[in-house]
Amino acid sequence: DIQMTQSPSSLPASLGDRVTITCRASQDIGNYLRWFQQKPGKSPRLMIYGATNLAAGVPSRFSGSRSGSDYSLTINSLESEDMAIYYCLQHNEYPPTFGSGTKLEIK
């Protein structure tokens, strides 16, 4: 199975900060990478697909990028509504595998 190593596990940040979350794939996954946001008690929400494409309705302060086997989610100018847990997902091959999650919280 492809391992998705996500870091950091916890990310204290202040409103207005720029933050970056990273997932490293253990094998080549091309751009078959999605990012999700999950708030307590809620279903996951698709934020980024194809590694770099913003999903419908997602604010433009979110962006995705790729450098080799490293995939990043960046949030510019953090807002309070962005506090959540973020997960990456590789869907290049079965089984699809999620990263372990990053909890973004107010410093």
Next chain:
Amino acid sequence: EVQLVESGGGLVQPGRSMKLSCAASGFTFSNYGMAWVRQAPTKGLEWVATISYDGSSTYYRDSVKGRFTISRDNAKSTLYLQMNSLRSEDTATYYCTRAGSSDYWGQGVMVTVSS
């Protein structure tokens, strides 16, 4: 409006069975592969199973192979997950989602496996 509504969860004893349903509306269900994803309490997301748009292909994570069966009824726009020989480690919230895009998710249904 796209909606996915799960049902069928609850408390079940180890070794017993349970069947989850996911009723879809607002899109042409028969055009989309569908998946189940679960989340154990306080844990991360875990893919469980996927079924192709027409039901001809299915995929499972190793830990549920031979115990869980994903199926669909396109005439009823409904996805199913038959879970047999349930174990305590299957305790989780189960979500259905559109497999090819992950753009819509149900609200989730809790399954608790305990004696």
